[in-house]
Amino acid sequence: xxxxxxxxxxxxxxxxxxxxxxxxxxxxxxxxxxxxxxxxxxxxxxxxxxxxxxxxxxxxxxxxxxxxxxxxxxxxxxxxxxxxxxxxxxxxxxxxxxxxxxxxxxxxxxxxxxxxxxxxxxxxxxxxxxxxxxxxxxxxxxxxxxxxxxxxxxxxxxxxxxxxxxxxxxxxxxxxxxxxxxxxxxxxxxxxxxxxxxxxxxxxxxxxxxxxxxxxxxxxxxxxxxxxxxxxxxxxxxxxxxxxxxxxxxxxxxxxxxxxxxxxxxxxxxxxxxxxxxxxxxxxxxxxxxxxxxxxxxxxxxxxxxxxxxxxxxxxxxxxxxxxxxxxxxxxxxxx
Amino acid sequence: xxxxxxxxxxxxxxxxxxxxxxxxxxxxxxxxxxxxxxxxxxxxxxxxxxxxxxxxxxxxxxxxxxxxxxxxxxxxxxxxxxxxxxxxxxxxxxxxxxxxxxxxxxxxxxxxxxxxxxxxxxxxxxxxxxxxxxxxxxxxxxxxxxxxxxxxxxxxxxxxxxxxxxxxxxxxxxxxxxxxxxxxxxxxxxxxxxxxxxxxxxxxxxxxxxxxxxxxxxxxxxxxxxxxxxxxxxxxxxxxxxxxxxxxxxxxxxxxxxxxxxxxxxxxxxxxxxxxxxxxxxxxxxxxxxxxxxxxxxxxxxxxxxxxxxxxxxxxxxxxxx
Numbered sequence: 256x257x258x259x260x261x262x263x264x265x266x267x268x269x270x271x272x273x274x275x276x277x278x279x280x281x282x283x284x285x286x287x288x289x290x291x292x293x294x295x296x297x298x299x300x301x302x303x304x305x306x307x308x309x310x311x312x313x314x315x316x317x318x319x320x321x322x323x324x325x326x327x328x329x330x331x332x333x334x335x336x337x338x339x340x341x342x343x344x345x346x347x348x349x350x351x352x353x354x355x356x357x358x359x360x361x362x363x364x365x366x367x368x369x370x371x372x373x374x375x376x377x378x379x380x381x382x383x384x385x386x387x388x389x390x391x392x393x394x395x396x397x398x399x400x401x402x403x404x405x406x407x408x409x410x411x412x413x414x415x416x417x418x419x420x421x422x423x424x425x426x427x428x429x430x431x432x433x434x435x436x437x438x439x440x441x442x443x444x445x446x447x448x449x450x451x452x453x454x455x456x457x458x459x460x461x462x463x464x465x466x467x468x469x470x471x472x473x474x475x476x477x478x479x480x481x482x483x484x485x486x487x488x489x490x491x492x493x494x495x496x497x498x499x500x501x502x503x504x505x506x507x508x509x510x511x512x513x514x515x516x517x518x519x520x521x522x523x524x525x526x527x528x529x530x531x532x533x534x535x536x537x538x539x540x541x542x543x544x545x546x547x548x549x550x551x552x553x554x555x556x557x558x559x560x561x562x563x564x565x566x567x568x569x570x571x572x573x574x575x576x577x578x579x580x581x582x583x584x585x586x587x588x589x590x591x
Numbered sequence: 592x593x594x595x596x597x598x599x600x601x602x603x604x605x606x607x608x609x610x611x612x613x614x615x616x617x618x619x620x621x622x623x624x625x626x627x628x629x630x631x632x633x634x635x636x637x638x639x640x641x642x643x644x645x646x647x648x649x650x651x652x653x654x655x656x657x658x659x660x661x662x663x664x665x666x667x668x669x670x671x672x673x674x675x676x677x678x679x680x681x682x683x684x685x686x687x688x689x690x691x692x693x694x695x696x697x698x699x700x701x702x703x704x705x706x707x708x709x710x711x712x713x714x715x716x717x718x719x720x721x722x723x724x725x726x727x728x729x730x731x732x733x734x735x736x737x738x739x740x741x742x743x744x745x746x747x748x749x750x751x752x753x754x755x756x757x758x759x760x761x762x763x764x765x766x767x768x769x770x771x772x773x774x775x776x777x778x779x780x781x782x783x784x785x786x787x788x789x790x791x792x793x794x795x796x797x798x799x800x801x802x803x804x805x806x807x808x809x810x811x812x813x814x815x816x817x818x819x820x821x822x823x824x825x826x827x828x829x830x831x832x833x834x835x836x837x838x839x840x841x842x843x844x845x846x847x848x849x850x851x852x853x854x855x856x857x858x859x860x861x862x863x864x865x866x867x868x869x870x871x872x873x874x875x876x877x878x879x880x881x882x883x884x885x886x887x888x889x890x891x892x893x894x895x896x897x898x899x900x901x902x903x904x905x906x907x908x909x910x911x912x913x
Binding site: 305423450451453454455456458481484521527534535 | 639640746748776777778779780781782784785788803804805806807808809810830833843844845846847848849850851852853854855856859861863864866867
């Protein structure tokens with residue numbers, strides 16, 4: 256597209272991403288043609304249950320897939336294909352422009368070094384170039400720890416990972432992830448291991464930091480409630496395929512895909528009585544032998560004959576709201 | 592008479608250290624908890640990590656010996672049960688835990704796992720046991736062929752169904768459910784919750800549900816106890832807790848539940864707690880929540896409030912309502 260300014264280029268764009276794991280029991284088709292983008296200063300939630308491929312997508316972006324994974328398709332970062340980068344050019348991208356935080360913050364840190372030493376290592380690597388004053392680095396590290404809402408950052412700086420609680424450690428890992436001033440933060444289930452009150456604190460923190468720093472975020476979660484708390488747009492992933500994309504309000508208030516609708520109906524709610532919960536019978540298809548056509552078709556009670564024959568493309572059914580479902584064929588919104 | 596009555600339960604764990612293994616401190620996991628579970632009732636015990644909810648459950652199951660306090664089951668003191676009476680208690684009170692892969696023996700086949708309580712507690716013949724086991728597997732909606740499989744061959748949802756089949760094999764009066772759906776995906780969680788609700792109706796059991804997830808609590812429970820740092824801070828019928836919570840901790844817990852409906856989210860009033868729960872070794876003076884409570888006053892740090900009645904079956908431990 257000519258004439259598109261640099262600013263409107265998405266920070267991250269996935270084009271037909273396919274990821275397979277070669278295992279002893281066969282090829283696992285984890286991600287099967289995923290395309291979506293994260294725009295500048297936008298936070299996008301990748302929502303899916305276990306086995307949907309959501310974490311695999313996150314790892315692929317961070318170039319952290321295990322060696323038995325094969326990737327095809329393109330990962331464009333600010334318009335540049337980073338899928339095949341390696342060496343120096345890769346390290347300019349991963350860990351600098353894109354950083355990632357994980358579910359278990361204890362696994363992020365080396366248990367033998369203090370939080371401060373590890374944070375300063377990262378700062379030294381990224382901000383280095385010329386010899387920097389240690390004292391200046393130290394001040395910067397402590398300021399970062401304070402910025403993520405850690406009380407008494409001086410003490411945290413000198414602490415070993417085991418001396419901090421889960422919530423504090425997750426805050427510290429956010430500080431590490433923010434230290435190179437990334438453009439994109441990938442957060443893979445960062446609050447799943449935390450208690451609800453701490454989860455609320457971390458979600459608030461991430462929302463605040465995103466505003467303050469103009470960060471773009473890819474948030475990976477299984478929890479639709481969490482998605483509603485932090486995100487602008489949602490991508491619904493099922494068995495390695497994108498089934499629905501749209502703004503949080505659109506998708507959660509007006510879900511189009513039968514899977515999204517069912518998923519919302521299965522969530523017990525604290526703020527309203529729901530009567531009997533609906534549940535989705537059956538379970539996810541075997542990723543070694545994905546069914547042809549729509550992956551949700553075997554569990555879908557609205558399935559049409561064509562659903563088992565071909566995978567429907569993502570269509571824009573309402574403005575900005577895309578769905579991959581045969582039910583909506585011929586219902587495209589007026590887009591040229 | 593309540594089916595289960597917990598009276599002033601205290602469980603302190605010693606923390607040992609040094610060469611001689613002397614007790615250096617006490618972890619006050621449960622610090623005076625009283626609760627009741629009626630017949631045919633689902634009672635939820637809600638709290639975050641470190642609140643003592645699981646320790647309370649383990650005391651009820653007689654996996655821990657309480658430091659003090661009493662647990663009465665159908666009027667009998669559980670702590671004094673021995674021999675036959677204890678065996679009868681074990682039959683009447685069964686448990687389902689969070690992670691089915693840890694609670695099922697990996698070297699036993701599903702049918703043997705479900706048959707084990709029958710072998711231990713009844714004099715059924717092998718043929719009878721096989722029939723009952725098949726019946727149980729059907730009851731928890733597992734396919735026929737699961738019986739011959741091993742736990743690793745099951746999905747999380749299926750494995751939890753096996754754990755439930757084992758727990759109901761002896762037709763217990765009380766099931767202790769410790770975070771039974773926390774390890775499952777939402778679509779599977781809904782299946783298991785519906786199964787538990789149906790089984791309770793069918794078999795007229797009572798449940799003591801231990802969980803941190805308030806949305807699950809609203810869906811299944813009749814009565815709710817909210818626990819913080821070893822104490823009950825609020826108790827009320829389920830609807831009352833969700834519409835008229837009085838304790839700041841309950842309010843904070845409620846307002847922290849992520850809500851998928853953006854319209855409801857906007858109506859919600861956020862009550863944020865400061866920092867993190869202190870350790871159960873150094874329990875704060877006065878009200879245990881006061882260092883984190885947004886409404887704390889002088890008084891809160893000086894003296895511990897008592898549980899005060901604020902409505903029908905609704906009690907709160909807070910100076911603001913006292």
